[in-house]
Amino acid sequence: MEPDGLQQATFGAGCFWGVEAAFAELPGVVETQVGYTGGTTENPTYEKICTDKTGHIEAVNIKYDPQKITYEKLLETFWKIHDPTELNRQGPDIGSQYASAIFFHTPEQEETAKKSKEELQNSGAYKPKRIVTGILPAQKFYRAEEYHQKYLEKKGLKTCPPG
16 A cells, blocks of 8 residues: 555556556546556566567556545456457557556455456356456556657547557
């Protein structure tokens, strides 16, 4: 938990522009930033992660007020905004940087994420496919270049342009 009572959540669900926009509009989400996490390269750049050699995933780091929005609600949004059965791709975007992943910050987040994934898989919503979303410990989050932050908002767009 942050000193101000806020909590963090980190999700990878394909191109981070649309993911950030979806989470930013939720009541209780205080701050979003896009960046790279989960890899081995120090201080990755967009150009480096696009080589598919750094191990980093495009992700959104969220600060939220748990008094106004639950982690479960964030997970509901995460599952709805992408296809968790696609391995290393979302729509026209292909590469390991577009992997579906939940990066947990606490043991409670890990437990909740695993339960949520299992329930969704067991619901049959994706039959016959399997959910491939990774549930991983949060690692160092590298903030992406400034032009990526709030990209859709800066361009006056509500959704990502078609691929």
